Amino acid sequence: MAVVRSAVLIPCYNEARTVAKVVADFRRALPQADIWVFDNASTDGTAELARQAGAQVYRVSAKGKGNVVRAMFREVEADVYLMVDGDDTYPADHAGELLEDIIEGRADMVVGTRLEQHDSASFRRFHGFGNKLVRWSIGRLFGQPVRDVLSGYRAFSRRFVKSMPVLSRGFEIETEMTVFAMANAFVLSERTVPYGVRPEGSESKLSTFRDGFRVLRTIGFLYKDLRPLLFFGSAALLAGLASLGFGAFVFHEFSLTGEVSHPSTAVLAAALALTAFILLATGLILDTVNRRSNEILRLITDQVVHRKSE
Template identity: 90%
Template sequence: MRSAVLIPCYNEAKTVAKVVADFRRALPDAEIWVFDNASSDDTAALALGAGARVRRVPAKGKGNVVRTMFREVEADVYLMVDGDDTYPAEHALALLEDVIEGRADMVVGTRLEQHDSDSFRRFHGFGNKLVRWSIGRLFGQPVRDVLSGYRAFSRRFVKSMPVLSRGFEIETEMTVFAMANAFVLSERTVPYGVRPEGSESKLNTFRDGFRVLRTIGFLFKDLRPLLFFGTAALLAALASVGFGAFVVHEYSLTGAVTHPSTAVLAAALALTAFILLATGLILDTVNRRSNEILRLITDQVVRYKSE
């Protein structure tokens, strides 16, 4: 099968040549691609010298890089890995195995079980747990590591996913997209190392953490509209019943409505609940039809390219 290793990089001159060489040894038949995200150092030149195919992506942000990778590289199976030399190349075949055998569309190399004490910066562990908890609650499927940059994909997944993220929230989007569209997701434990001295993470703990949580909320609304708007409709309906009960109780005692504003609020909340529920039902139907069309088109594209 045609395989491709996709390495997104931004200012990884200290590590990119080693990463390319390691994955060349681990997957000698694979095409090694380095996507240089407007680096200001010698990342592109060093990757080229190490034998990789280099593609420059001027639009900054990991999501923009992944969009370019997924659209431009043709293969049957894909392996994505960060260029910071924290993921072991010797686990590449293990990640690809489930995809090659047809048991999974995306395999995530989970880092949280095996890592050095200095692998994660302060608050990163808590942030990952918060993201895992949020996705498990909202999408009903527990995952061990949402933010891992070490993943294997099937061609069908790569050519189906309309990458919308621009930054580090891309891993969250890929995970949620797989869950919401019935792609088979599996996880394999991989050891996670420490960046070498002089190499710095580009992840901003609070800014990018907020973006990830915001992305989860938007994806929940877009991919689970009936549950999102249905929950809002239920809350509005319960509030309407509460205010309405107060008005009815008052009328039963006095024979008059002395708080007309409360009665108007109860009626408005009831109308809001109806509108929210109708919105959820309509968007859910549209979403289902759109997914059906997307899958049919993707299946045809994948079959045509395979032939």
Template identity: 70%
Template sequence: MRVAVLIPCHNEATTIGKVVRDFRAALPQADIWVFDNASTDDTTAIALREGAQVRPVAAKGKGNVVRAMFRDVDADVYVMVDGDDTYPAQAVAPLLADVIAGRADMVVGTRLDSHEAASFRRFHGVGNQLVRRCVAMLFGSPVRDVLSGYRVFSRRFVKSMPVLSKGFEIETEMTVFALGNGFVLAEHPIAYGVRPEGSESKLSTYRDGVRVLKTVLFLFKDMRPLLFFGGIAAVLALAGLAFGSIVIAEFSRTGLVTHPSTAVLAVALTLVGMVSLATGLILDTVNRRANEIQRLITDQLLGQRGPAGTAR
């Protein structure tokens, strides 16, 4: 089994050296990759000095970095961890075990069960809970920590996922992609630490929070089009029936329709609801065929690789 440790970084000179050393000690046979996202400090120099392989990524945003990591690194199992020294390297073994044994395609190190008071900035814990509840409601699968940056992936997951996000919403996209495409997701609690002095979070509480919620909504539309557009159709149909019942009740009493605008609104709402339902049915069929083609292509590509990720 070839294991690759992938560390996305932007200006993490304060912590990257320790992160590389810790994962080198925990996984001595693993390849350690640092993907430097346009850092202006000594992140690259320190990572090279500690023996990591470094790749620069010019396009800013964590999603862009993950796209490069998944595209450029070849391994059997992938460990992704932030370079801010808040995730413990010694906790990687149980996360790896589920993927290596084939029990999961993605294992998430959940932070909410064990963390220090200063681990989360103001509103971050609340935001995480909000996103978690949205994902559980829309996809029917409870996930304890949607936004964790400590994850282990199978090769099949990495080479199947088309990374669309550009920023910190990438963790949400990974979780939703796994839930929506039949990948097995597991979670293990970890002890989440605090950034050391001199290290600053790049996450914007409000801007990135809105992006995460938008990502959940858009991915739900893309992956569950029938449920998404069917829900809209149901709301419109009920509204059309409500307005239509007013017109029908009036006509049954008086034999007249004195509110033609209400009748037109009822018909319009019903028609738009039917169009929405038809849109959902069509997109659901297209989505199913696209998923089948994607899985066939992925299986063929992975089938051409040996157990160590080298061509047969």
């Protein structure tokens, strides 16, 4: 039976209080795995403490969790991957459960969902509401309900890791990973894990409103990029209905009086009709381009994965 190479990926920024414990916990839980700490230019000695705990340390100078994940996915070679935040809020003893579906080939990404089991102090004010809003938005736009979009505890297949381009720079990366899996027919599953509280003196780097806005903006852009026919088709439908409304007014007036006393309304109706046509054509063209691009991406990824596994 082939040996499965596994890697634990720990993104960190100023986690000196917790990183050594996180490395030690996951070393015990997954003794055969390579433990990697990706240090995002920390200033508190995180990198040195991680080395002392036995982790391989890789420095990422570009600030932002998305930049760190991009480096992780490009630099580490393994068959299965486990990503976990370095703040000691996720339990290492659930690592095997998350990896099980990946190893058995039942999923390409497994998310450790936190919302069913967490302490009252685990989430800051408005974070729970924000997570629900993001879940609702993704469920409505992409047609697949998820229980926890923003979890930082995830397992991945090699195919997923080497396929994902990683466009996000910050904390919107979890949203991008979730949507990418849905849009590209990767199998996504979820496992419930307990979510702990940060130790005293350790602070979250997540900004409630700034990063929340970025997450919602990312969802909108991803919907446009990954579902162009639905996005532009919906806009075309609205423009077409508006055109019919204004056109009906002009036609009704002409049928009664034999003249058009509001030519600007007629011009607006025609402009809206032309806009609807352009939007629909744009959606059709981009949808075709997307399909061809996805085919090429999958062919390239299959070759890369196959060569590395030989």
